[in-house]
Amino acid sequence: MALINCDKHGKQGVIHLCTHLHKQFEKKTELDITHQIKKDLSGMTIYLCDECVDKNNLENIEILDFDDLQKIGDDLWPICGKCLI
């Protein structure tokens, strides 16, 4: 798992959020997470909102392949896994 150096928690596992969920995270509102999608190779965890899932036709995909990641890659924000909990 990739690591991130968090101000509060030190080295922690990374979770990637889409732009929309990241905005909610910054506002400290409850995240509207409806989809949890894992990349298979690195085990990277990616949370996407419904809008992003719809936009990229990922409804039935649990594990992203490289092409899927390319589609959403620019919109992903890495954050500390512990900050999210």
Ligand SMILES: [Zn+2]
């Ligand atoms: Zn989104």
Ligand SMILES: [Zn+2]
């Ligand atoms: Zn943290």
